[in-house]
Amino acid sequence: MATSNKPISLAGPLDADVQRTVELNKFLVEAGLYESADESARREEVLGELDKIVKDWVKQLTSQRGYTDQMVEEANAVLFTFGSYRLGVHGPGADIDTLCVGPSYVNREEDFFIVLHDILAQNEEVTQLQPVPDAHVPVMKFKFHGISIDLLYASVSLLVVPSDLDISQEAVLYDIDEATVRSLTGCRVADQILRLVPNIESFRTTLRCLKHWARRRGVYSNVTGFLGGVNWALLVARVCQLYPNAVPSMLVSRFFRVFTQWRWPTPVMLCAIEEEELGFPVWDPRKNPRDRTHHMPIITPAYPCMNSSYNVSTSTLRVMIEQFQFGNKICQEIEMNKASWSALFEPFNFFEAYKNYLQVDIIAEDDEDLRLWKGWVESRLRQLTLKIERDTYGKLQCHPYPYEYADPSRQCAHCAFFMGLSRKEGVKIQEGQQFDIRGTVDEFRHEINMYMFWKPGMELAVSHVRRKEIPAYVFPEGYKRPRPQRHLNHQHHSDKNDPGNGSPDSQLKRKHDSTGIDDTEPCRSVKRASISPVHPKTSSPRSGNVSDEPISNNQQKVTSNASGGSQDSPGSGNQDQTKCSSSSHASEKSLDSVASGSKCVKIEAVCSGDVTSKHVDCISPVKDSTAPTVAVSTTLKRVAEKVVLELVGSESIGGNNAELLQIAETDMGNVLVENLHFGGNGVPQSGLPEELELMQV
Secondary structure: OOEEEOOOOOOOOEEEEEEEHHHHHHHHHHHOOOOOOOOOOOOOOOHHHHHHHHHHHHHHHHHHHHHHHHHHHHHOOOOEEHHHHHHOOOOOOEEEEEEEEEEOOHHHHHHHHHHHHHHHOOOOEEEEEEEEEEOOOOEEEEEEEEEEEEEEEEEEEOOOOOOOOOOOOHHHHHHOOOOHHHHHHHHHHHHHHHOOOOOHHHHHHHHHHHHHHHOOOOOOOOOOOOEOHHHHHHHHHHHHOOOOOOOOOHHHHHHHHHHHHHOOOOEEEEOOOOOOOOOOOOOOOOHHHHHHHOOOOOOOOOOOOEEEEOOHHHHHHHHHHHHHHHHHHHHHHHHHHOOHHHHHHHOOOOOOOOOOOEEEEEEOOOHHHHHHHHHHHHHHHHHHHHHHHHHHHOOOOEEEEEEEEEOOOOOOEEEEEEEEEEOOOOOOOOOOOEOOOHHHHHHHHHHHHHOOOOOOOOEEEEEEEEHHOOOOOHHOOOOOOOOOOOOOOOOOOOHHHOOOOOOHHHHHHHHHHHHHOOOOOOOEEEEEEEEOOOOOOHOOOOOOOOOOOOOOHOOOHHHOOOOOOOOOOOOOOOOOOOOOEEEOOOOOOOOOEEEEOOOOEEEEEEEEEEEEOOOOOOOOOOOOOOOOOHHHHHHHHOOOOOEEEEEEEEOOOOOOOOOOOOOOOOOHHHOOOOOOOOOOOOOOOOOOOOOOOOOOO
């Protein structure tokens, strides 16, 4: 599969471009993106200590297995770095991705994850040691002298590993398994990127800038379905190839210009994909049906070439394209001296962009349990996005936000993630149509329930919240949430009355005015306590169901005091020791998850003329083998609860209104891969099995 490496332009910088690059560098320094010389020296010391530890580890194993004294003396392990540290774009506090390459007789399963793990565990300077042997790329995570380390291991087909081992050579891949190949790939890709870019310093500055931009705009997260460090590095490297003489300010501008117009799923490749005789699978949609389902292929340049961005979904691709359009617009203004670099890095107002959200609350007994539980749930959030896309046939789009939030008023270990929800543009949906994702969320909870290392107190809550119900703790201190004005005499304003048509505030205001939902309509909140898990025999057939009729105050399951706080439900015991609690006034629609042990509170909001259930489901996986059906039956009861998302006029900010610039230097065809064809609409099919259809309850 060939790709054209012909540059779009060989033009160098003008004086204005040089000046803008100086201003960009100044901005990046003031933003704190560079670590100090002392910090750099400290990292080198830590890597030196770690290198000695792995060398002694291999020598110890060599001696224990009866090898000769000469073999013990020659026994060696080599420590490599990759990722942002190897590329030279890491910032203060960033982790260091490392790879230990050892001889053939030192294996990963026992020697690395047991023997070396125990050696590290006994080191007083090692903290937060977490082995992840079942990961796609097996890794040991820990902090060493306070610096975060991700350590991989690769056993190569050599009895003695030379200190000058060149892992970029294909020979290092002989007679090893695919897990080892994946472990070696990070280092091999980083080295290849640095070989293929025309100017390493310009590449580094541009990449540092774009990574900072992606974090500010909420699109930096491989695990959530956006792009991670290597993905951004490959995109920036491709732009550097297309504009080999450009300085960083030009490259940033060209980056947005190119990828605003890129015809996805045309792959981004730094070099041609070559198939060696070693037999490892490479990315090729002509041969591999699964590769045709990838939405945003960004191909690694080292054999075996793979798609580094297979996590991207149709929803996250849409979000990234909108952000590329935003960046392109701001860069145009910068080049016309109408804006400064700070405008490019304005944070995305995620909690003003949608009218409906999913809130995922994660709760644990202590901080250590939360770290493990959160890691598992976060790694599965992308599946929730894919399942919602699948079960609504793409009509309901999700925007997962890759940042976690915590309520400082709570004493328990907890955090929350959010997803913006909107209907797909251009799809005809009847006004007031509802999306039923009860089965989708239930399927997601079942998968979360499969966590092998579950402990009591690890709970999950999924709830639907509207924009005005977003908890205050997600907003920065001093932030004032916009209050859309109530229009009593008319429902719509003309565009000329909106304060700045292109601003998020104005778009937010227009969306509020156009909705068919009257947000000012008074609601009555009803609290009901439930125990999770509940044995099916102790629950009535209608337990947990939401009535389709408005609930009056005298129908409340839990009485409320004057302040709106709920009293203890019968059998709940003394709640004075509850670690995680909240209260809501009767006039508010609060969606806080309240849990103590296995207890949780469900909160419903009932509006006159429309019943919309707001629920929080706390999941407590039951590990008692004597009662295996408890959690399942409890979850099935919750499926009966009405969980519908009414999305009238709910759209994300951005859309397709951003103006696209054409690349003037040359035909865009030079950028694209030749002779690669997908479906008639240019977009690959979902590739999901036909039996996975919308699950109606």
